[in-house]
Amino acid sequence: MKLNHTATVDVLANPTYQCNLGSWNNTVAPEYRINGLIPGVSYTGTYTIPYTGSSESDCELQLPAETxxxxxxxxxxxxxxxxxxxxxxxxLSGTYTGPNNGAITFTTASGCQIYLGPCRSCKELINLFPGTPSGVYTFNLYKGVSTSSYIHNLYCDMTTNGGGWTLVSRNGSSSRFGQSGRNTISEPTDNGYIFRSILILIANAGTQVQLRSGSSPTNYAHRITSQPEGPAILALRSSDNTNAGSGTWHRSGVIQDFMNNTTISPTGSWSWAVSCQSTAAGWPRMFHACGNTNSVHWYMDVITENRTSSGDSWASTWIR
Incomplete structure (x- = not known):
């Protein structure tokens, strides 16, 4: 006697996940991108990942549960x-128990990384939330770079030339004394410059540099902006300490980086010296006009060496 038998078998699928197209679908509550995750707060939301699957259309494809x-x-x-x-x-469910203003990167069984936490830069923040006022916000400077977090507070200008500018140095006063490195410049009247290790992370998330000088943070007569991905931002990304090396802005042709920017026209009067002092060896000593007081000095650890004119009582550096 001949017997026939039919069995139904569930086949585990092995799809190809499009991790880069995953998203939170704007469903996470409460809002987490402005100041990060807060301990004791419960969060809910959904995250969707597209995939392409198997061609075995005659089989019922199964994916295992995952937590x-x-x-x-x-x-x-x-x-x-x-x-x-x-x-x-x-x-997403649960109550956050990590550090204040924190971030989390979940890694799925398929290898997709799902990020939940603050933005990486002032520019990203203003793009996500148009109308965000200027002020100090929390950022993860390792976002998109590492599954670890580097949570940091930065001051953002959200109005000038479209906003999204991070303050990385500010000098003022007519007295001549040394400036100091700091973790954060909390407002445009706060003297000092960002430590180089932090500055490099900020510059890696940016594309442009803007220099401003004048009588005050609200009345700067001079403003000039580099081109996107020009020598200025590349110099700030570098840790090189050699004179006229990759870590200094003052190199052949770099003046045109600022002067030939057609998207943001210079404001005020700007002139540039072509000589370079031996101490121009990287942040905060990016460029020095070698005694020419009518030229731009980008020399942010000495009060009077960082502006278009010795009469300017305020100067600053911004990254976007």
């Missing part, structure tokens, strides 16, 4: 049958 927990927050995927192409959705 990822970190710092009190849990991402859950219930698992189940999936189509050859589509999306899977993770659900």
């Amino acid at each position: 990822i927990t970190q710092d009190g927050l849990t991402l859950t995927y219930t698992g189940g049958p999936v189509s050859p192409t589509g999306t899977i959705t993770y659900t």
Whole structure:
């Protein structure tokens, strides 16, 4: 006697996840991108990842359930049958137990990294939330770079030339004395310059540099901006300490980086010396006009060496 038998078998799918297209769908509550995650606060939301699947259309494709927990927050995927192409959705729940203003990067079984935390730069923040006022905000300077977090407070100008500018140095006063490195410049009247290790992280997230000088933070007669990805921002990304090396702005052709920017026209009167002093060896001594007081001095650790004119009582450097 001949017997026939038919069995139904669930086949585990092995889809290709499009991790770079995953998103929170604007559903996370409360808002977390301005000042990061807050301990004791419960968060909810959903995260969707697109995928392309198997060509075995005669089989029922199954994905296993998955649960990822970190710092009190849990991402859950219930698992189940999936189509050859589509999306899977993770659900966020729990009460955050990590550090204040924190960030989390969940790593799924498929290797996708799901970020939850503050923005990386003032520019990203103003792009996400147009109309955000100027002030101090929390950022993760490692966002998109590492699964670790580098949480930092920075002052943002959200109005000048479209906003999104991070303050990295400010000098003032007519007295001549040394400036000091600081973790944060908290307002445009706060003297000092950002430590170089932090500055490099800020510059890596930016594309342009803007120099301002004048009588005050609200009345600067002079403003000039580098071109996107020009020598100025490249110099600020570098840790080089050699005179006229990659870590200094003053190199061949770099004056045109500021003078030939057609998107943001210079404000005020700017002139440039072509000689370079041996102490121009990287941040904060980016450029020195070698005694020419009518030229630009980008020399942010000495009060009077950083402006278009010795009469300017205020000067600053910004990155966007």
